Amino acid sequence: MARNKYNWQGSIVMSQRKKAVSAFQSKTQRRSQLNLDEEDEDANFSQITSSQAQRARENFTNDQIDRKVAEVVQFILIKDQKKIPVRRADIGKHVIKEYKAINAEILTRVCRKFEQVFGLKLVEIDQKNHIYVLINKLEPIPEEPVSMRPGNPKTGLLFVILSVIFMKGGVIKENLVWNTLKKLRVDPGEKHDNFGDIKKVVTDEFVRQKYVEYVKIPHTEPVECEFRWGLRAEKEVSKLKLLEFVGELFDQDPQSWTQQFREASTAETNSQSSHTL
Incomplete structure (x- = not known):
């Protein structure tokens, strides 16, 4: 009877371990897939040629681009409230979307907007992974x-x-x-x-x-x-x-x-x- 009890408990422990391992593997696979998706998203940015950007530019009016710039600015400001660095891939995936071919122009306008309107600077702190932060020169208050x-x-x-x-x-x-x-x-x-x-x-x-x-x-x-x-x-x-x-x-x-x-x-x-x- 005691042996059956221990076998039963052991089976539960083994089952729990298998579930934990399975959950960990699943989480790791999702994370790996997410990283691959981000790399693909970033690669798409890098592969756009100037001629492709120029042709794509003709499909959008200045007002449309201005609205998209405003959306990107808002997206970065929301992230910056918690001082969260922003990936270029995330900007493309969640905001720029179908405007991807003219992302360089949009990001240039975004940088200009931050400097002229907010007095902030959008800086790429990681050129390999294209990670950006908003900076405002901090100065210590002595006391x-x-x-x-x-x-x-x-x-x-x-x-x-x-x-x-x-x-x-x-x-x-x-x-x-x-x-x-x-x-x-x-x-x-x-x-x-x-x-x-x-x-x-x-x-x-x-x-x-x-x-x-x-x-x-x-x-x-x-x-x-x-x-x-x-x-x-x-x-x-x-x-x-x-x-x-x-x-x-x-x-x-x-x-x-x-x-x-x-x-x-x-x-x-x-x-x-x-x-x-």
Whole structure:
């Protein structure tokens, strides 16, 4: 009787495992198919020739194109509310659709619209996968990160983390980030009034928004992770302004950090050069 009971329980466990494996495989297959669909969508953009675009342009009036530009702008703005990067393939699939042959003209107009109307810049942060973000040059508010006052507290939290990474050479172990926040009375192990789950905000939200990268360090037991600046931060945050902010915090001349000042000045020069092209 006992043996039958254990066999019955074992059959249930095996059945549950099979279902779990099947569900995982199905999810993986759907994800792979989705990635293939996105690659196909992106390939369609790249294969359009200038002559094809010119012929397709004759099928649409200026008013039609203006409306499509407005739709793309709205689509990107909605994504940007949560700082979600936008894939070119998604813009084509969900918005541009039958206007795909003239996507280059539409995206050019979209970029112009963002700069002229919103004072924002649409930047391609990943040229391989054609991923875009809206940037608006962020500048730290000196008192905000220290006290974490209301207003835009997550910006303050972000600047503290980016400052620590930058001052420590661009790559730091996660424990250093958590210890720094504890010194500012923001304990990652406790629920914060403004941020909620600190670790989730930093390792999930900021990572998804491409402000930071959070990666496992190979061959560590127990597993350790490290932080780096993300692609959006490289485009959006001025390292020179960040260094000035750190200088104010410690009441020091930014140039006293020789290596960081040199890196920040070079980054600023390169950024200004790219804006003049």
